[in-house]
Amino acid sequence: MRRGISSVLFLCAISTVIFSTDTSVAADVNSTVIALRLSNTITGGSLPVSDPIFTNMANRVQAGDIQGAAALAANSKYFAGYLARRLAMQMQNAALDAFGMTDNDSTAFIIAKFAGSAGGGRPSISSLWSDNATYLVDLAGVPTHVASLNATQLAAVDWTALVRQEGQQVKDTQNVVIPLPAKHVGGYLTLSDRPNDNSFAMYGATAGTNLRFIEGIWETATGLELMNVASKSARVQDVPRFIPEYDPNFFNGQGQPACIACHGGGMASVNHGYAAVADIFDFTNNNGFIYNAAPATNQRKSLGSNAGQRNNVNTCNLVQRPTTVCNPDSVGVDANQSWDLAATWEASGVLSRMGWTGAKQGQGLNALGVALGQSKIVYEFLTERVIGEVCPMGSFSASDIASIAASANPNASTPGTDDIRTIVARVASHASCL
Amino acid sequence: MKNLKLAKLMCLALPMAIATGCSMDQASNLAGLMRNNNNNQGGGAVVGNGATVSGTGALSVPTANAAIARIQNGLEGSVNPMAGNFQRSLAQVRTNLPKVSDPTQASGYDQVQLLVYGACSDLTTGNTPIMQSRYGVTANGTIAANTTALVNAGMRMMDQYTAGLASASPATDAARAAFQSLVSRVGATATNTSRIAFMSVCIAANTAGSTLLGF
Numbered sequence: 001m002r003r004g005i006s007s008v009l010f011l012c013a014i015s016t017v018i019f020s021t022d023t024s025v026a027a028d029v030n031s032t033v034i035a036l037r038l039s040n041t042i043t044g045g046s047l048p049v050s051d052p053i054f055t056n057m058a059n060r061v062q063a064g065d066i067q068g069a070a071a072l073a074a075n076s077k078y079f080a081g082y083l084a085r086r087l088a089m090q091m092q093n094a095a096l097d098a099f100g101m102t103d104n105d106s107t108a109f110i111i112a113k114f115a116g117s118a119g120g121g122r123p124s125i126s127s128l129w130s131d132n133a134t135y136l137v138d139l140a141g142v143p144t145h146v147a148s149l150n151a152t153q154l155a156a157v158d159w160t161a162l163v164r165q166e167g168q169q170v171k172d173t174q175n176v177v178i179p180l181p182a183k184h185v186g187g188y189l190t191l192s193d194r195p196n197d198n199s200f201a202m203y204g205a206t207a208g209t210n211l212r213f214i215e216g217i218w219e220t221a222t223g224l225e226l227m228n229v230a231s232k233s234a235r236v237q238d239v240p241r242f243i244p245e246y247d248p249n250f251f252n253g254q255g256q257p258a259c260i261a262c263h264g265g266g267m268a269s270v271n272h273g274y275a276a277v278a279d280i281f282d283f284t285n286n287n288g289f290i291y292n293a294a295p296a297t298n299q300r301k302s303l304g305s306n307a308g309q310r311n312n313v314n315t316c317n318l319v320q321r322p323t324t325v326c327n328p329d330s331v332g333v334d335a336n337q338s339w340d341l342a343a344t345w346e347a348s349g350v351l352s353r354m355g356w357t358g359a360k361q362g363q364g365l366n367a368l369g370v371a372l373g374q375s376k377i378v379y380e381f382l383t384e385r386v387i388g389e390v391c392p393m394g395s396f397s398a399s400d401i402a403s404i405a406a407s408a409n410p411n412a413s414t415p416g417t418d419d420i421r422t423i424v425a426r427v428a429s430h431a432s433c434l
Numbered sequence: 435m436k437n438l439k440l441a442k443l444m445c446l447a448l449p450m451a452i453a454t455g456c457s458m459d460q461a462s463n464l465a466g467l468m469r470n471n472n473n474n475q476g477g478g479a480v481v482g483n484g485a486t487v488s489g490t491g492a493l494s495v496p497t498a499n500a501a502i503a504r505i506q507n508g509l510e511g512s513v514n515p516m517a518g519n520f521q522r523s524l525a526q527v528r529t530n531l532p533k534v535s536d537p538t539q540a541s542g543y544d545q546v547q548l549l550v551y552g553a554c555s556d557l558t559t560g561n562t563p564i565m566q567s568r569y570g571v572t573a574n575g576t577i578a579a580n581t582t583a584l585v586n587a588g589m590r591m592m593d594q595y596t597a598g599l600a601s602a603s604p605a606t607d608a609a610r611a612a613f614q615s616l617v618s619r620v621g622a623t624a625t626n627t628s629r630i631a632f633m634s635v636c637i638a639a640n641t642a643g644s645t646l647l648g649f
Contacts, residue, residue, distance in 0.1 A: 099533050
């Protein structure tokens with residue numbers, strides 16, 4: 001133990017010596033240290049100090065432009081390969097946990113939206129949930145799905161040079177690859193080219209009822225949790241048909257968190273996007289992501305996770321024994337994938353809290369994704385996430401976060417850049433982070 | 435001054451972590467105490483995760499992928515995480531490496547040193563090991579004869595992490611003296627070889643560079 005402690009103390013001595021520079025030292029030392037901090041937090045330290053980008057960063061800092069120096073790092077392929085990629089992997093599940101995630105079409109799409117793409121493709125936060133495109137790696141002139149790369153090829157990818165391909169593909173119920181209709185395209189949410197790819201589509205549409213899919217969309221985009229948006233004024237008609245209305249906890253009145261508050265008034269309501277994903281998407285171990293244009297009753301996940309019971313749930317005859325687990329008053333999910341956020345969330349203040357400026361009603365996941373990209377909250381949540389990565393011990397006020405978010409929000413009163421790199425540069429150069 | 439505070443924070447945190455065999459949880463408690471002592475800066479501040487934190491700078495830890503990239507850069511691309519002992523050690527410790535950059539929540543920080551160990555050992559193998567071809571440390575020579583090269587190797591590695599500040603700043607003499615002291619202590623044991631001395635220098639420099647700068 002003594003040897004271990006003495007070794008550690010030696011290691012500390014080295015780092016202390018390097019940075020115990022007196023404030024009267026020439027500015028270039030301090031500028032270099034600040035540039036190192038920016039580089040390590042924005043690129044993870046993957047930017048070599050021998051790269052001219054780093055030299056330019058230090059020079060910018062010395063000239064008093066710390067945000068400009070941070071922008072140099074954020075605009076580099078090293079940001080794309082580290083932080084953009086990390087943020088993308090986090091977005092494949094509602095826990096926003098990158099651990100265990102792998103590169104796939106969904107992460108490639110997000111990286112392209114964060115870092116730009118080949119041919120001058122611009123970054124775009126607002127189209128994360130709606131752009132009808134697929135991004136591939138240029139492998140010796142051949143556009144290749146990123147999940148097809150081996151470890152050596154992956155290590156060599158320039159993540160700022162992904163190739164855009166119009167449209168998204170999916171499998172139909174006969175395992176045939178078809179274009180996903182534009183109405184149902186959800187940007188990165190609906191990208192998956194193979195089974196077990198750890199994509200968001202896999203997370204949301206595997207087995208179950210696809211409630212995970214719509215809840216995951218709201219949670220990963222806004223940072224809100226289920227109880228944040230629950231509403232006691234929900235209607236029983238808006239509760240999915242497979243929720244048992246006769247359960248004593250279904251309605252409010254017992255002082256308990258009632259089922260209806262979330263299932264009728266929250267993220268899981270048939271009205272709040274569930275209809276856009278419930279019955280048309282599935283993800284299987286054998287075939288991957290599937291689009292079902294005309295699901296039969298026993299294929300409709302909005303009628304429960306048990307395919308053998310879906311006909312009973314659809315009928316919902318509470319007289320028959322054994323009693324079917326169902327809600328006879330549910331209007332069910334709309335066959336045209338309609339959604340209406342205003343019916344409950346406007347009155348409960350959720351839309352206001354989200355800074356919702358887009359459409360409040362529509363049909364299909366794509367329209368919902370477009371509207372989501374126009375809400376203020378998605379930019380604020382991205383700012384909070386970047387803070388957590390780049391400056392976890394920093395001190396940011398609510399107005400700081402709002403200001404930084406607005407600088408990237410194209411729908412703000414002064415249109416922002418729609419570019420997460422703006423957020424990264426402003427966060428990294430914040431006074432509390434230096 | 436901020437940089438000195440950061441470096442001292444790390445020096446306080448790591449000995450505690452190693453002495454108790456604990457992860458960064460204990461060190462994070464220390465960080466939390468210091469945070470409270472330094473509080474009252476911008477009261478009401480809200481960080482992204484909802485916690486009220488008054489930071490004293492961008493103290494952060496490298497996540498797994500960051501640590502790997504830093505070590506590669508520190509050793510100037512001489513090691514490959516998909517080959518050799520670097521790969522083997524990564525396979526063993528990868529799941530334990532820090533998953534977040536927040537030092538109050540990260541664990542496995544100490545595992546990075548094991549990664550460094552694996553990477554450094556890749557520089558000592560072969561008929562003409564990289565420790566010799568790149569760093570000038572003759573594998574079969576004595577520690578005494580290799581002292582200058584060993585110290586220079588350490589300085590060169592630290593330069594990769596500090597953008598040259600190790601060898602071109604007012605702290606240069608002190609940094610060099612630190613490596614000199616390490617080499618002398620290792621050399622004082624007669625049975626230690628130049629490979630062992632190089633490993634000591636390499637582990638010290640790359641652990642410090644990749645994890646102990648405070649960001």
